[in-house]
Amino acid sequence: MGRTYRISxxxxxxxxxxxxxxxxxxxFFVAPTDADQGFxxxxxxxxxxxxxxxxxxxGVGAWKALVHLWKRDPNADLESYxxxxxxxxxxxxxxxxxxxxAKISWGHWWLWSENQLVLFLVLFLxxxxxxxxxxxxxxxxxxxxxxxxxxxxxxxxxxxxxLAIRLxxxxxxxxxxxxDGPQFGGWILATYIVSQLAILVLAYTLYRLELSGKWLDLRxxxxxxxxx
Amino acid sequence: xTTAERYVTAAYCVVFALVLVYVVIIALKLQRLERExxxxxxxxxxxxxxx
Numbered sequence: 001m002g003r004t005y006r007i008s009x010x011x012x013x014x015x016x017x018x019x020x021x022x023x024x025x026x027x028f029f030v031a032p033t034d035a036d037q038g039f040x041x042x043x044x045x046x047x048x049x050x051x052x053x054x055x056x057x058x059g060v061g062a063w064k065a066l067v068h069l070w071k072r073d074p075n076a077d078l079e080s081y082x083x084x085x086x087x088x089x090x091x092x093x094x095x096x097x098x099x100x101x102a103k104i105s106w107g108h109w110w111l112w113s114e115n116q117l118v119l120f121l122v123l124f125l126x127x128x129x130x131x132x133x134x135x136x137x138x139x140x141x142x143x144x145x146x147x148x149x150x151x152x153x154x155x156x157x158x159x160x161x162x163l164a165i166r167l168x169x170x171x172x173x174x175x176x177x178x179x180d181g182p183q184f185g186g187w188i189l190a191t192y193i194v195s196q197l198a199i200l201v202l203a204y205t206l207y208r209l210e211l212s213g214k215w216l217d218l219r220x221x222x223x224x225x226x227x228x
Numbered sequence: 229x230t231t232a233e234r235y236v237t238a239a240y241c242v243v244f245a246l247v248l249v250y251v252v253i254i255a256l257k258l259q260r261l262e263r264e265x266x267x268x269x270x271x272x273x274x275x276x277x278x279x
Contacts, residue, residue, distance in 0.1 A: 024240075039232040043239045050243070089250060093243055100239040104232055202247070209254050216261040223268040 002215040012205040019198035026191040040104040047097040049199040050090050055158050057087030062155035065148035077144040080151055082211045084127055091124040119161040126154050
């Protein structure tokens with residue numbers, strides 16, 4: 001049980017620390033202040049990066065679930081579970097940073113009339129409910145299969161959530177990524193790229209950290225079973 | 229500090245607080261698991277060494 005990786009966990013943790021520090025330095029000392037939103041626009045760099053990372057985590061969770069159902073890879077179920085757990089953590093960060101940004105920009109913590117916000121909340125709650133399903137079934141193949149099917153269903157919500165704002169008739173949530181590419185350049189784009197990379201590396205580090213704990217937990221169960 | 233600066237600082241603090249709490253919880257759990265695995269492994273190897 002378990003996998004071997006090319007990059008060690010301490011190496012990943014160091015990379016995360018360096019990248020996050022660099023991203024923060026760029027956000028607060030280099031990136032220009034937005035002419036329209038002013039200082040509050042600086043939340044964008046982490047908020048959007050965290051949102052894309054949450055989508056990616058849910059996507060990886062669904063992919064690993066498919067691998068579990070297709071190839072019966074014994075590691076895939078745990079990897080799917082950990083990826084979805086990361087997705088829920090990053091999803092809660094999207095909701096928190098988004099609410100703070102909404103309060104500054106729109107004067108409200110939350111707007112139920114905004115499809116983008118509501119659909120992201122639906123996606124978040126759907127995957128939060130994954131844990132209720134998983135822990136209501138005894139450990140074993142049945143739990144792994146049920147969890148995998150549920151994780152696969154949730155992946156349908158990802159493009160809907162992402163495209164909601166583009167399909168909406170009226171909106172106040174800004175669109176910065178269009179068919180013509182990102183609607184910003186220069187230091188704003190450079191800062192965004194570094195922030196996105198930093199959050200992705202951080203998410204992968206946390207994923208590997210949690211996964212190593214899960215494998216250790218399995219090893220402990222095996223040892224207890226043989227000792228009994 | 230302006231209101232916008234306060235809110236931006238709060239947003240970044242929320243991110244770091246949550247990540248930090250998560251890392252501390254996982255690190256403590258890993259330490260406990262490593263201790264328990266090491267204890268069980270030494271117990272299992274014990275009789276073989278004696279015999």
